[in-house]
Amino acid sequence: MTVLVTGGAGYIGSHAVLALIEAGRQVVVLDDLSTGSRDLVPRGATLVEGDVGDEALVGKLIREQGIDAILHFAGSIVVPDSVADPLFYYLNNTVKSRSLIAAAVAGGVKHFIFSSTAAVYGEPEASPVDETTRPGPISPYGSSKLMTEMMLSDTAFAHDFRFVALRYFNVAGADPLGRTGQTSPRATHLIKVALQAVRGERTHLEIYGTDYPTPDGTCLRDYIHVSDLADAHVLALAHLERGGESQVLNCGYGQGYSVLDVVAAVKRVAGVDFRVDHAPRRAGDPANLITRSEKIRAVLGWEPRHADLDVIVGHALAWEDSFNAREKTRAVG
Template identity: 70%
Template sequence: MAVMVTGGAGYIGSHMVLALVDAGRDVVVLDDLRAGFRWAVHPAAAFVEGDCGDEKLLARLIRQHGVTAIVHFAGSIVVPDSVVDPLGYYFNNTVKSRALIGAAVENGVRHFLFSSTAAVYGDAKESPIPETARLAPVSPYGTSKLMTEFMLRDTAAAHPLRYVALRYFNVAGADPARRSGQSSPRATHLIKVASQAAVGQRTHLDVFGTDYPTPDGTCLRDYIHVSDLARAHVLALDHLAAGGESAVLNCGYGRGYSVLEVIEAVKRVSGVEFPVRLAPRRAGDPAALVAGADRIRAVLGWKPEHDDLDAIVAHALAWERSLAERREAAE
């Protein structure tokens, strides 16, 4: 009996693989390596390079490995890119998710975890945002994820499939043991980008928008440590295995930090002053996204272990230094 992890060579997916292997689970990773890294996959996991929309491949892997649960991370995640290329995002995030859900139903997989996003809420008027808030994404990225949530809801009503959709707020940090982290050089996540600036990988840091209706005019976000998020997924699998009902759950700590507060934290923890430039707003960025995080604690019994901004930043910085060492060793 195995868990299939799509996108398991990527940032969050590789941490989920670590958590599953640490828990003694059999894992098969499916990743096309367009955004992931083969070296990021734990050696105890079976790895297959391929597309999560390839239904024939999916059927073969489910049968071959005895897959009983699917954890779906594969997809495109850059909000501004989705505004420029909406059809690409609907294809990669929605059409391929439909193929994966179909393969699960056709091949008897009963449990499904979906990597959703707080972007489904759009420019929410409530803060913190509960799962019952109005769903009004302001980017094709958010809409592409919400459409997959709808497909799961409707499929679960028609077939013996139960699911948990986890709506991520801002994921950051890295494995405390430095086994994995955010490795893409083109990443747009604030803590990643600020950490790159702190270790000299970027000449400066851009702040996109300073006129938002927030205390200091910059966007406000709820940052969740990637290892806490991975553990939430493991608990969600346990919930389904124990007969738990399908659920939609926010993943965050329930507290927000502004862009400027995060930059100050990175400077404080790293001890490095780096240039910061003010830039216009990016398309598709809501002013504030802070999780209403009561439901995940109640349903899954989840308790964060890394709810501290400086600790998240410290792990992200340690990972950037590990990447620098990896690059130097390869030269």
């Protein structure tokens, strides 16, 4: 089986490519490299530079590469940016996903794994949430992802086509063997930003909002190690190949940590203190977003291997150090 991975040169996508190759899959990566890096594409995968919304290109890849399944990671993910520029998010996340789905149906691809988000839940009335919680996105980012889920559901009803939509909670960490991690020059993930403060790449870390209705006033989130998330994608594909039904599954551990908890973990693991400033809330940030994980464990047989905040931070820190060392060597060379 050959799997097409859109956005496979990015943070989460590159981890999924590693997991697929380790599972014995042939992988073709489609990425426009606008935020991804060709250096993150693992050896053994074929990289095609192009736009996921290009139906002709995707159709050609399906025919020529014998694509049997698609894992769709390509898209934009920054909540405040989606509030500021919603039309871009609806284009990049929704319209282009529609084109990709259309190409899949036209090419006879029957299995589709979608990178969705917990942002579809918005500001839930109760936490933890599960898959029966009614979606209510409060940002164009969340809405753009929910619209794609709806398109997948309707397509599965109308065609010989099944999907799994994985709703990610806060993804963090890096490959334990140091093969890939986050490289985006414009970091938005909390642990990544905090590690930049650890290494002096930032003068300080800003905490957006300290007056939320949570125990310490900062947002609560469910952090999931990126390699555990990658494993979930491989299991989701195997589920569909076994004839499993289409599914929407939450991806998280069911453990909430506040922003201050994460900052403390980074300082503890790195052994470095850094300045922390308080800033106003950001638009589109819910106070409390934690999942229940019973369904994904039951349906996919998923068992996390790295469900510990200090482990997540430690792997992210090791990646930062190795990546920065390689960049310095490259600059000198």
